[in-house]
Amino acid sequence: MSHATVQDVAPAPAAPHEPLASKHLPRWAPAGIAVLAVVLGVGIGAGAGWHSKVQWGLISALLFVVITYVTSTAVEGKRQAKDRIATSVVWVCFVLAVIPLASLIWETVSRGSKAFSIDFLTHSMAGVASFQPGGGVYHALIGTLEQVGIATLISVPIGLLTAVYLVEYGKGALAKAVTFFVDVMTGIPSIVAGLFILTLVLMLGLGPAGYLGSLALTILMIPVVVRSTEEMLKLVPNELREASLALGIPKWRTILKVVIPTAIGGITTGVMLAIARVAGETAPIMLLVFGSPMINSNPFKDPQSSLPFYIWDQYRVGSEASYDRAWAAALVLIAFVMILNLVARGIARWKAPKTGR
């Protein structure tokens, strides 16, 4: 290095150039430290006689971060140590979060499979005392399918048309207001949606029925459908619209024949994700449909059950048999939601218009 010129042009204490080669922790260091931390954590936890594995995990995580920092500072210096500490904190976050979420799935599957059988799917709770084993979710499945089906029938056309309005026609104050309130609607808690329909029920003196639940679910579903459809319509390249318009095809036919078919994959995905979301809602059903142990396939009259409500109901009973049923129903519900999700995302990938990312 020619120090004279360095001094000429930069009298400020610019970092003196260290040699390029520097000391490193070996590549296996993070893994090694992780093992060490877990061993120490388990040792300390067992030694102190803590029962909760949560404590063991937290101690191990803390040890991991501290040991990493200390060894890295000693070997590699402060900056590298900071980088290492960030890396280890990020890993710890990931592991800490994966454990409860994996446990949730694991518990549902393992406890749910106890009471689960074909009979469970094909029988209702009619004539089964709540503390006894037996019975099933047939009536709740019917309820869920009908309630969610009606909600879908109402919210898809409204949501689609609104999204078309926003993307293809929307300008000015009305579109802005609609966009804003769609956002606001996304945030409405399900219980508030239920309460709103409840105010109508109280004023009109209606009895509990499945369709009332559907109406509440509609409020939750519309904004999701609008948002996802809007995103998809925006992805349709303008050239397609212009090509169609240039052929003298009216705008509404362009939208129906060109724009929507191009985006249909994404729209379907959005609708399915919305269905998956509302299928798990309990609160509105509790307020408006009341639940019932019997099979009631008429969604317009008398109480009905639904899967999430059934889980809640069985949980409330608090007996061994009802807990088993709650878990089994949870398994059914989670399977239903996951399959919808997987299929929806599959469609999205399969039909996706090719975009940058």
Added chain:
Amino acid sequence: MAKRIDVSGLTAYYSAHKAIEDISMTVEPRSVTAFIGPSGCGKSTLLRTLNRMHEVTPGGRVEGKVLLDDENLYSSSVDPVTVRRTVGMVFQRPNPFPTMSIFDNVAAGLRLNGRYKKSELNDVVEKSLKGANLWNEVKDRLNKPGSGLSGGQQQRLCIARAIAVEPQVLLMDEPCSALDPISTLAIEDLIGELKERFTIVIVTHNMQQAARVSDRTAFFNLSAVGQPGRLIELDETSRIFSNPSVQATEDYISGRFG
């Protein structure tokens, strides 16, 4: 302040695709070396291997050696972070940190390397902005965001940011391709001044620019699309543009292809 670069037997890949093959060349200190050649010939890839930025690209890997004076950048004990601090880079599109002020942009590299007193930072920022011929235009608004400047000013801000950490080498990847002619001229003048202090390597698509700013020019070519790029010849710029020793170079320069 400036170091010599010796490239030997360098091959770079994007996953399975070989982008450049078996490049060996020397870049002289305190001079401007221009890389020219048709699109896809790997000149930007080669540039990015000189400060280990190539491996940042997904699938990017390198075989061969790059010696900075006598140290191999790709030896296993070398930290790429240290390499990039020693070999600065200016990109095709100006990329100031959008959330930072002009001052903070220039000071960013220094702040990474340790704590500085405010007065020291002030000195370095002023020096670097003067070095990038930007000081007079921005001295009254150092606390405004860097993204508020014009494209040419932003690019000079990026140059100031790169030279603030006093690198040994400055790599420039088509630094003027997103700029208008007047800003381009300003940057070219600046390159002429900077070569007093730094080893400069510039990739350019513009042959007049290579002829104007560089001392030596390297011409790269590829035999067909999908084939790896190779170094065809490296010589004094005046020789390359008047009397190249390889026919392909002459064809390219005279506009017969590329």
Added chain:
Amino acid sequence: MAISTETSPAPPAPRKRVKQSTGRAGDKVFLGLSRGSGILLLVLMASIAAFLTYRSVLAISKDDTNFLTTFNWDPAAAKPTFGIAVLLFGTVVSSVIAMAIAVPVAVGIALFISHYAPRRLAAPLAYVVDLLAAVPSIIYGIWGALFLVPYLEGTNLWLDQYLGWTYIFDKTEVGVARSIFTVGVLLAIMILPIITSVSREVFLQVPRINEEAALALGATRWEVIRLSVLPFGRSGVISASMLGLGRALGETMAVATVLSPSFLISGHVLDAGGGTFAQNIAAKFDEANPLGRDALIASGLVLFILTLLVNGAARMIIARRKEYSGANA
């Protein structure tokens, strides 16, 4: 289309005009329909606000005490008294605990997926996180009540032992961990996937050239994140957090299954007791008389307003960010 009518007065025009008039009518109908459904949404929002307010006013006018400050819920009494003080406290405190745990961890996971995980792992991980965001809250609820509560008992004793002096973590009674704190932990786990998912999207949108700028200055991975990724993603993370907060505030079933409610405000978050708006509605609805239902609707109105404020704030942050990124384009 308008242009073609004006520029083709030539003989074939009449036939064309017929065709176009049907086009025009179709356009009108279609525009009417789509604009109509937009308007319908506005009407729906307005009526939600209006009806909830109307029933709430009915209820509050019969309330014998101050609706905002009363620590009691007894709308069936001869002199009905009910107030939301406890519910507001419980809702806010449990959500604050949830956010304090979930936001840092979610940002960590999002960074893990976007910048740290091996590439082969990143895509499936992102997918799994998205799936987890879809798990219904009632399932989180029974998992929380039957699995998490027993597991948290040791941790709670621990917190009491070492942090009891802070007053907040002082556990004054023995008993199972059906406390506001446990609710907060469960809510944190519930909102993790959604905050992670949105933050990850934002982190992936950081322009390459911004990250390369930091790299070329000789920044370590963490410094790249600090210089380029976090500043770019900050507003996105804030709005993701707000989204999560909105969910935590309005969550019904997960709270109702875990919490052992009482109408008391206690600063000791590890003690059982307290309540939230949504949980209280779920718990009291079955036995509520007509006034009781209206009282619950009134508490729901407060929850509605609370979530509106949080969501409004999130939208404003997003809107600001749009302007900001536009200026840089």
